[in-house]
Amino acid sequence: MSETNVIELKNVTKRFGEVVANDNVNLTLRKGEILSILGENGSGKTTLMNMLSGIYFPDEGSIRVWGKDVLIQSPRDAFDLKIGMIHQHFKLIDILTAAENIILGLDGPMRLNMKEVTTKINELTGKYGFDLNPAQKIYSMSVSQKQTVEIVKVLYRGADILILDEPTAVLTPQETDKLFNVLRSMRDNGKSIIIITHKLNEVLEISDRVSVLRKGKYIGTVDTCEATQESLTEMMVGEKVSLDIDRSNPENVERRIEVRGLNVRNNEGYHVLKDISFTANAGEILGIAGISGNGQKELLEAIGGLQTIESGEILYYTKHDNNVIEKLHQMSAGDIFDLGIRLSFVPEDRLGMGLVGSMDITDNMMIRSYNKSRGLFTDRKVPYNLAAEVVDKLDVVTPSLETPVRRLSGGNVQKVLVGREIASAPRVLMVAYPVRGLDINSSYAIYNLLNEQKRAGACVMCVGEDLDVLLSLCDRILVLSGGRVSGIVNARTATKEEVGLLMTGGKENS
Amino acid sequence: MDKHSKKSAGRTVIHMEKRDSISRSKAWMIRGAAVLLSLLVCAIVIIAITKQNPLEVYAGIVSGAVGTRRRIWVTVRETVVLLIIAVGLVPAFRMKFWNIGAEGQILMGGAASAAVMIYAANKLPLPLAILVILAASCAAGVLWGVIPAFFKAYFNTNETLFTLMMNYVATQIINYLICIWENPKGSNTVGVINSKTRAGWFPKIFGSEYCLSVFIVILVTVLVTIYMNYSKHGYELAVVGESTDTARYAGINVKKVILRTMCLSGAICGLAGALIVAGASHTISTSTAGGRGFTAIIVAWMSKFNPAAMVAVSVFLVFMQQGSIQIATQFGLNENASDIITGILLFFLIGCEFFVNYKLTVYREEA
Structure with missing residues (x-):
């Protein structure tokens, strides 16, 4: 040639x-x-x-x-x-x-x-x-x-x-x-x-x-x-970057979320989640792997009170010792918030669910908390300060706090969303593709934030697409295939090929 | 390959590019140029079609709109009515609920006002009568607005078709009411209600019977602006408009917000019916709304829901409309002549925004 x-x-x-x-x-x-x-x-x-x-x-x-x-x-x-x-x-x-x-x-x-x-x-x-x-x-x-x-x-x-x-x-x-x-x-x-x-x-x-x-x-x-x-x-x-994730051993692990026999049909009537059962613990990062569209979105939304559930239970353990159990499967997102359960959720569709594209960063900060203040009028002081803090802490590049988030780049949109969800010191933190659109430095900043939350005792669930990252970030990995749990593996010992095989339902040999 | 190079040799292409930014003075120069150009085009059209002196026609329009004290007040009255309808549409539109049923909501509000004037106003002191009229017209507007909202919230019906058809239902109800309220018998009109007692008519304040309308509209506009920008309700409906998924994620009760917002929107449009019936015409007919429910959609959109801009657009449209009545009689022109002028002006005014936001660049390919 x-x-x-x-x-x-x-x-x-x-x-x-x-x-x-x-x-x-x-x-x-x-x-x-x-x-x-x-x-x-x-x-x-x-x-x-x-x-x-x-x-x-x-x-x-x-x-x-x-x-x-x-x-x-x-x-x-x-x-x-x-x-x-x-x-x-x-x-x-x-x-x-x-x-x-x-x-x-x-x-x-x-x-x-x-x-x-x-x-x-x-x-x-x-x-x-x-x-x-x-x-x-x-x-x-x-x-x-x-x-x-x-x-x-x-x-x-x-x-x-x-x-x-x-x-x-x-x-x-x-x-x-x-x-x-x-x-x-x-x-x-x-x-x-x-x-x-x-x-x-x-x-x-x-x-x-x-x-x-x-x-x-x-x-x-x-x-x-x-x-x-x-x-x-x-x-x-443009500079040397260390590509290591600082994964600590889980401490004070206790049961926080338990899913039992969960079945969900989507709006078109497809059976998208079939008989899902697993436990997610506080002080641990549970990875959720799978080819996109195999039920990851629905699973997180079901836990977050955003999906109509056909059957099954989702239980939230307040504290291990006195065993106060809340039944999340009977609640909407608003109910969960009103009960004071700090459940944070970074959905996959950032501008379609997590944020409002035409609103500025301040207005987006109060999207889950605007109703906390008293009276008929919105309080924009607290969210404004939070917005300034998130922009400062996560290096969000934006012309001003008044810029509509739609005008920000994908990575900065993601930072605004993750920043808001982590700010509430969550007990449960669910993130879907948290680093999609982020540069390497920001990605590792987010991984570190997730690890920080884990050490602070949050129950972290992370849907990811890069298996190398999931294997070095998580403690356990749950693999979804065709809406079923095809396996739960130990992230410290599993291999990429093993997880890949589970993603296709374990049927294919290659 | 040969074929391609031949095809593209020496081509000239024009590309539009978004401007980085534009200075305020330059933007206003573009808009000013657009107005001048449109007046020029109008002049050519006027000469070509009517053989009239365009300057005289323009003078006629101005005189028709603001030529006398009476005409100024009519222009003000029509402006505030158009404005309040546009203001009423804003909450619905911000929620992306395409309420094109303002026409019906106005008619129902007007019918409620007429009913109060006919059956109750003579027995009540005037201030109380006015309050009852305002309340009744709001209630009727709410009813007409909340029906499509209910079906949208619970069955996800298409609100555009639904609100449009509600207009026709409202028209038929008015036809029925005309049969009942006919005065004098056989005229097939309601006639001027309470022409002797003036019961339920808006009273003169500061020397004009239209002042009360102006106050009501200013009050409603200010309140709605505050509601939209600072209240929790305003925030909620903006989130719902952007995405119902985001709203559910935020813990907002989407159905409740749709119903509540359409109650508000319907109430304000119904109130506009009261301003027309009790505040101006003192009668009711199927043309009471007179297409203003649709014109207000243009007002709301052209102003991008900005209250100050809505005032400006309402003034402009009513100015042209009142002017048209004048030139129709003065020059023996059809009233549509002014529609042509309005159309040309709007075309240039809206079209020039393209040049404010974009610039054109010409590329030439080497032969």
């Missing part, structure tokens, strides 16, 4: 209002290589790639593709240049089959010949080693199958340059291995691939070269064989 550049970005700059998302970025992609774009959340990786796939348009700089200066105005322009992007959020139509989704939007003859389409799809899947049934409907597919459809979709359109945005975020370790094999086989067939990620071990495993972005700026490109986790982290963060 000769070293020709298929894509060259020169001094590309993209601004959104006052925010500079990409600042003078230079980047090259060679033919037949896998290039990782590494950077923390908010470093501008996705923005940069969206300019290649025709979603954004650069303010300054030039893009050369196949040796020619081009203007990419729309995704169609990108396809004409044989560039295909697989987005983090799939763009598929649930009620159509894989094949129908793949040809969607393509010009074609008046009469569709699905047989021909299927043959062509099968050729592609055979060539690169995909596992895909073209006649399967999207809604019956797993996340990794949907991703396969997205990849085949761009290949079908003749893409020679593939861009994958955080493709492993939703996959189990086993599925990730499979994906990487396919990517390698595509590279060996002459395709050029860009993969956006912030997971270091994956970068080292899959890519030929790594380009690093930091806060919108281009830092540099290195050959993967010369890089280490430490050197890449330093490029990414």
Whole structure:
């Protein structure tokens, strides 16, 4: 393979209002290589790639593709240049089959010949080693199958340059291995691939070269064989970072939450939690692992009084010695709060449940406590002080306390939410994906906060997606699969593969 | 590849970009330019369609709206009525409850006022009669507002359709009432109620019978502004509007908030009915609301729920509307002529906000 550049970005700059998302970025992609774009959340990786796939348009700089200066105005322009992007959020139509989704939007003859389409799809899947049934409907597919459809979709359109945005975020370790094999086989067939990620071990495993972005700026490109986790982290963060979580041994462990035979159906009537039973202890961090959408959200919401429960019990042990037990399964979130049970909850959907996007930080601080003050009017003094404290303690970057939280970056939104929930000195602390969107330093700050809460005697439950982190943060890990508890393991002794296997229900062997 | 490079050679593309910030003076210059431009376009339209001197037509509009003491008071009266309806819509809209049933709520409030005037006002001292009228109209508005709210809260029905259809029901009820209250017989109208005794009519204060309306509207506007910005209720309904999930998470009783807010919204719109019937027309008909329930939606949205802006927008719309009546008679034009002028003005005023927020940049691709 000769070293020709298929894509060259020169001094590309993209601004959104006052925010500079990409600042003078230079980047090259060679033919037949896998290039990782590494950077923390908010470093501008996705923005940069969206300019290649025709979603954004650069303010300054030039893009050369196949040796020619081009203007990419729309995704169609990108396809004409044989560039295909697989987005983090799939763009598929649930009620159509894989094949129908793949040809969607393509010009074609008046009469569709699905047989021909299927043959062509099968050729592609055979060539690169995909596992895909073209006649399967999207809604019956797993996340990794949907991703396969997205990849085949761009290949079908003749893409020679593939861009994958955080493709492993939703996959189990086993599925990730499979994906990487396919990517390698595509590279060996002459395709050029860009993969956006912030997971270091994956970068080292899959890519030929790594380009690093930091806060919108281009830092540099290195050959993967010369890089280490430490050197890449330093490029990414700009300073040496210790990647250790200070996990203390659990002390004064006592039963705090007990779930017995819990069954929950969601609004559509699906049985999302099936016969869940477990105990969560004070002074301990219980990790909850699982492929996303396997009941994690519903489980936390059920405990928090936000789900209608079909059957089962959720018990809250006030203090071990006098055994005052509250039945949380009969209460709404408001009831739990009114009883004075300090149960804090950082939900997965931050702006859809935990915060109000159009309100400022102060108004968001009082969302769970506005009713505590007396009288008809709201008291904004206490929440204002709390807001100032959270902003100061967690280094929230915001123009002012009066800025609507929707205008903050994802990481700062998360800090506001976590800061508020921890401020009430919770007895039970439930967090879903607490570091999603945070940079490495902030992530470790949050891990330390969780450990602090654990040492202070809170019962911490943490839904996570990064198994490496869960294994080094938690004391025990509960694994959910298809709405059932497929296992509870000791986080100090379990391996990643073991947990990965439980995530798929323990059926698959790989 | 060849095909593509040919297609893109020398293309010029225009991209809109969000402005980082804009100085206040520049923003007002853009708005000023928009007004001038719109007057220019209006002038061309006027000349093209009516062959009239546009300056005279503009003068006619001004004279129609504020030309005499009487006209000024009518403009004020119409403005405050439009304003109070818009204020009534604000709590519902902030809760993202699309109440387009103000029309019906006004009619029901008006009907309640008329009923009190007909059946009770002659037996009561005037201040008490006025209080009963205000209370009855609020109650009728609450009833009309809370029915769709109940179905929304408990069965998640679509409030837009529901409130719209309630308007038609209200119109039919008015038709029925006209049959009962017909005066004189056979006229198919209610006529001026209590034209001799003036029982239940808003009294003259400071030399005008419209002053009481003005006071009521100012009071309601101030109270609603405080309610929205400083009360717990206002906070709760804003959270519910943003996301019911967040509201449940916050421990807010969503059903209760929906019902309570629509009671308030309906009550204020019903009150507007009293201002129209007891405060101005002293009669009731199916056109008592006169589309103001819909115009008020424009007022509320254009002002982004800001009370000061709502005053300005109400004044503008009523000014143009009163002016149109004048030019219709003065120049023998159809009243719609002024609608065209209003439309052109609004188009430019709203459209120029785009240039306040965005700028256009032209890119050229190398051949």
